[in-house]
Amino acid sequence: MINFTVGPVQMDKETRKLGLNQIPYFRTPEFSSLMKENEKLLCKDFDAPQNSRVVFMTGSGTASMEACVQNLYTKNDKVLVVNGGSFGQRLVELCELFEIPFEEIKLEYGSPLTKSILDAYDNKGFTGFLIQLCETSTGVKYNMDLVGNFCKKNNCLLFVDAISGFLADEFSMTRYNIDVAITGSQKALSLPPSLSFIVLNEKAQNIVNQNKVRSMYFNLADYLKNGERGQTPFTPAVGSLIQLNEKLKRIEKNGGIKAENLKYSERAEYFRNKIQSLPFKIFTAPEDSSNCVTALMHTDPSVNAYSIFEVLKDEYKIWICPNGGDLKEKIFRVGHIGSISKKDINTLIKAFKALQKRGLI
Amino acid sequence: MINFTVGPVQMDKETRKLGLNQIPYFRTPEFSSLMKENEKLLCKDFDAPQNSRVVFMTGSGTASMEACVQNLYTKNDKVLVVNGGSFGQRLVELCELFEIPFEEIKLEYGSPLTKSILDAYDNKGFTGFLIQLCETSTGVKYNMDLVGNFCKKNNCLLFVDAISGFLADEFSMTRYNIDVAITGSQKALSLPPSLSFIVLNEKAQNIVNQNKVRSMYFNLADYLKNGERGQTPFTPAVGSLIQLNEKLKRIEKNGGIKAENLKYSERAEYFRNKIQSLPFKIFTAPEDSSNCVTALMHTDPSVNAYSIFEVLKDEYKIWICPNGGDLKEKIFRVGHIGSISKKDINTLIKAFKALQKRGLI
Numbered sequence: 001m002i003n004f005t006v007g008p009v010q011m012d013k014e015t016r017k018l019g020l021n022q023i024p025y026f027r028t029p030e031f032s033s034l035m036k037e038n039e040k041l042l043c044k045d046f047d048a049p050q051n052s053r054v055v056f057m058t059g060s061g062t063a064s065m066e067a068c069v070q071n072l073y074t075k076n077d078k079v080l081v082v083n084g085g086s087f088g089q090r091l092v093e094l095c096e097l098f099e100i101p102f103e104e105i106k107l108e109y110g111s112p113l114t115k116s117i118l119d120a121y122d123n124k125g126f127t128g129f130l131i132q133l134c135e136t137s138t139g140v141k142y143n144m145d146l147v148g149n150f151c152k153k154n155n156c157l158l159f160v161d162a163i164s165g166f167l168a169d170e171f172s173m174t175r176y177n178i179d180v181a182i183t184g185s186q187k188a189l190s191l192p193p194s195l196s197f198i199v200l201n202e203k204a205q206n207i208v209n210q211n212k213v214r215s216m217y218f219n220l221a222d223y224l225k226n227g228e229r230g231q232t233p234f235t236p237a238v239g240s241l242i243q244l245n246e247k248l249k250r251i252e253k254n255g256g257i258k259a260e261n262l263k264y265s266e267r268a269e270y271f272r273n274k275i276q277s278l279p280f281k282i283f284t285a286p287e288d289s290s291n292c293v294t295a296l297m298h299t300d301p302s303v304n305a306y307s308i309f310e311v312l313k314d315e316y317k318i319w320i321c322p323n324g325g326d327l328k329e330k331i332f333r334v335g336h337i338g339s340i341s342k343k344d345i346n347t348l349i350k351a352f353k354a355l356q357k358r359g360l361i
Numbered sequence: 362m363i364n365f366t367v368g369p370v371q372m373d374k375e376t377r378k379l380g381l382n383q384i385p386y387f388r389t390p391e392f393s394s395l396m397k398e399n400e401k402l403l404c405k406d407f408d409a410p411q412n413s414r415v416v417f418m419t420g421s422g423t424a425s426m427e428a429c430v431q432n433l434y435t436k437n438d439k440v441l442v443v444n445g446g447s448f449g450q451r452l453v454e455l456c457e458l459f460e461i462p463f464e465e466i467k468l469e470y471g472s473p474l475t476k477s478i479l480d481a482y483d484n485k486g487f488t489g490f491l492i493q494l495c496e497t498s499t500g501v502k503y504n505m506d507l508v509g510n511f512c513k514k515n516n517c518l519l520f521v522d523a524i525s526g527f528l529a530d531e532f533s534m535t536r537y538n539i540d541v542a543i544t545g546s547q548k549a550l551s552l553p554p555s556l557s558f559i560v561l562n563e564k565a566q567n568i569v570n571q572n573k574v575r576s577m578y579f580n581l582a583d584y585l586k587n588g589e590r591g592q593t594p595f596t597p598a599v600g601s602l603i604q605l606n607e608k609l610k611r612i613e614k615n616g617g618i619k620a621e622n623l624k625y626s627e628r629a630e631y632f633r634n635k636i637q638s639l640p641f642k643i644f645t646a647p648e649d650s651s652n653c654v655t656a657l658m659h660t661d662p663s664v665n666a667y668s669i670f671e672v673l674k675d676e677y678k679i680w681i682c683p684n685g686g687d688l689k690e691k692i693f694r695v696g697h698i699g700s701i702s703k704k705d706i707n708t709l710i711k712a713f714k715a716l717q718k719r720g721l722i
Contacts, residue, residue, distance in 0.1 A: 001385065008384040008599055019380030019600070023369040023553055024362065025680040058555055059420045060595035063578045090577075097575055186596060192384055194419055194555035194598035214458055215576070216451075217424045234421040235547060237555035237598070238369055239380070319386040 001313075002344050005321040006136055006164055006293050007186040008193045009338025014250060015191060015243045023239045031238070032230025034245050039227065041248035045257050046162075046181055046199045047172035053205055055198040055223040058236045061163040061184040062090065064196035067218040068159055068180055069094040071208045072128070077101060079128035080121055080156070082147075085109055085137035086325060087161060091130045100128075109327065110138045110295070112288040118150050129156040133165030133181075134290035137323060138283055139333065141169050141290035148176035157207065163187055163196070167257070168264040168292035168337055179204040185240055188264065188292065188337040189247055194237040200224075264291040267345075268336045274349045279361060283331060293321070295333045303361055305332040311360060316351040362674075363705050366682040367497055367525055367654050368547040369554045370699025375611060376552060376604045384600045392599070393591025395606050400588065402609035406618050407523075407542055407560045408533035414566055416559040416584040419597045422524040422545040423451065425557035428579035429520055429541055430455040432569045433489070438462060440489035441482055441517070443508075446470055446498035447686060448522060452491045461489075470688065471499045471656070473649040479511050490517040494526030494542075495651035498684060499644055500694065502530050502651035509537035518565065524548055524557070528618070529625040529653035529698055540565040546601055549625065549653065549698040550608055555598040561585075625652040628706070629697045635710045640722060644692060654682070656694045664722055666693040672721060677712040 003010045011019075024031065039054040046052070057064045069091070073079055077100055081091050084107035095102040103121070107113060113131075129151050134141045144160070151158040160181045162171055167188035173181055180200050186193035198220070200208065208220045216222075222233045251260055268291040272282065275296070283295035297305065306329050309322040321333040334348070355361045364371045372380075385392065400415040407413070418425045430452070434440055440461055442452050445468035456463040464482070468474060474492075490512050495502045505521070512519040521542045523532055528549035534542055541561050547554035559581065561569065569581045577583075583594045612621055629652040633643065636657070644656035658666065667690050670683040682694040695709070716722045 001383075003383065003386055005386045007596060008386070010383055016381050016383070019382075020377050021380075022362075022364065022371055022377070023547075025364055025366045025369070025682075027683065027685075028674065028680075059424065059578060060597070062595040063420065066576065066578045094577060097577060184596075186384075192598065192600045193596045194601070215427065216455060216458060217420060217427045217579075234423040235368060235545075235554045236421070237553065239553045240555070313389065319389075321386070322388065324388075 002318045002347060004334045004348060005319050006333065006335040006337065009186060009190050009335060010340060011190050012339045014246055018243045018246060026238045035230040038241065038245050038248060041252065042197055042199060047174050048199050049174050049201050051202050053200050053224055053227060055220055056232055056236055056241065057196045057198060058194060059196060061196045064182040064198050065090060065161060066094055067220055068182065068198060070098050070213050070215060070218055071211055071220040072157060072159060072180060072204060073100045074211060075099055077127045078125055079130060080105065080126045082113055082131040084140055085135040087132050087136055110140060110283045112140060113142050115146055118146060126154055126156050129158045131160055133160055133162040133171060134169060134292050136164040136293060139290050139293045139295040140284050140288050144176040152177045164292045165290055167260045169290050170261050190338045191243045191247060192240050195240050264336055271334060271336060271345050278352050292337050293333050293335045295331050297331050298361060304329050308332055308361060312351055318348055318351055363679045363708060365695045365709060366680050367694065367696040370547060370551050370696060371701060372551050373700045375607055379604045379607060387599045396591040399602065399606050399609060402613065403558055403560060408535050409560050410535050410562050412563050414561050414585055414588060416581055417593055417597055417602065418557045418559060419555060420557060422557045425543040425559050426451060426522060427455055428581055429543065429559060430461065431459050431574050431576060431579055432572055432581040433518060433520060433541060433565060434461045435572060436460055438488045439486055440491060441466065441487045443474055443492040445501055446496040448493050448497055471501060471644045473501060474503050476507055479507060487515055487517050490519045492521055494521050494523040494532060495530060495653050497525040497654060500651050500654045500656040501645050501649050502526065505537040513538045525653045526651055528621045530651050531622050551699045552604045552608060553601050556601050625697055631703065632695060632697060632706050639713050653698050654694050654696045656692050658692050659722060665690050669693055669722060673712055679709055679712055
């Protein structure tokens, strides 16, 4: 199977090879030093300000989203949540669950957050801001310059879910005034799913250390404390943390984050050029499109998007990424993250053309 | 390195080989059917009553402990917690955190729960009972017949943390009247760490479906609902769930749970016989000892247990399992779970004898 989903994605051969190894005991100075290196390299790749720290969470991206909402904000906050798809919706639900006072900027799916929308919330006493870098359900990449400036001016604690955008899209905690950002192992890092990573600047660490949370597993202060000696409070996904270490060092060796961004931007562009002759419409405007995924709809709205996913899976050994919920039959997505070659993309294009010939699209 | 810790443990070659594979997209009928098979086999291996269900949690064993305390008990309960070591202590802390009214049976480390201790709590209005099958920090295996009968008579909802005991020690949810039991991937199942499993009987499912919890990631009702179609609410550790499937089918093929129990009991006995000539004392009485681990102390209390761990690691390429907290310098443990051969055990014994010759133990 060729995998064009947005996670788990195709792993590099170096990562897979490590999957064959025995997993070491981890309460050792040797593993601690690997973890300290992981922390240093992740901070660098997030372009995090000095003295930032990383929490290594064994759990999906949602685990880290929940941990952040619960640890960073309280009933005394008033936060602004950008909801432009199913992952923005998840942030809204987490604020409801933890009774964090919030207002929601509900965007039409596929639409960007603009300055004129945001201006309406200026000087309204907001203390926090929650947003995705890339709303994975639609492929929209938000304007982080805009968001970062708003948060600086309004003194908002800015949380960015960069789960699928990290490595694929340009990103900098320092430049965009981001206090906390997260990503997941099974996205552009191309590791097995099970881990998510939370990068916190000093301000965020102070808040986490002061807040009292009703969770043991999501008590970020405990992770920060254990992390000082390169450890986690509970047994983590040790094998994948070793794969992370190899991957981060390889990124470093191959030109760092800039080279990664470029690779993904070229890959997304290559795909988007190739589909121009097909009866598809890209769901997002070019300037608002993330490099990590392209959401597509058929020019004929009666063609069922989920059927395209099914026929490619069953007859062409290709996974594209179906949507859930309301968009399930309208939109499908093609992911660009993971170990995908031009040849893989050409195979997908050929399959689309075959479907066209068969009158299926 | 040879690994005698209690997790992550040495994996079988079949498991490791699967670690080399790409990880498939999982929102498919193919993966759902693998998950339904995982559920069926785990229920069988837990000897769970008909209509039991399994929650597949991506997270350490503590994640599942927290999820269970939070989802199964409320402020209207009065629960009894057995605390005979650091994992019993963790159950106590979870009850405190979630404000579940509780009483604690604090046992001396290494000591069993006896009928005379338990009798004092009979007919005192307890509604819940929390205990380990094996208290991993000391190697004590609790008498589940005793506990099961107490809970039946007192109508207590019985939660058993079988994280490290499962497969190694005899266990049956049906026979011991257990409502909920959990285990972890990196223990006797010998998979990579990142997953824990919660098996719930019908009574426990009904409670979970009625209780309202303040967590998205630990909302067990949501897992049960998604599980009906063989899915999880959030991206799970897909690769390890595939490894679980292969392992569970292999257990089945090789004689099932009885053959597993026998293998571990023979292995523990082999080790315990071999150390009789060494200056160690087993921390637990034979009739209270789990097959999963042996906790040892030197006959001379001035010998530092942690130093034995360090010298075996650095000079003999062997990991035994140090203890944390108060027991760190008094006790070390030798795990029997995972893919350990007689040859591995003989190598460890030889290393102990070499330490003896060197005057280090």
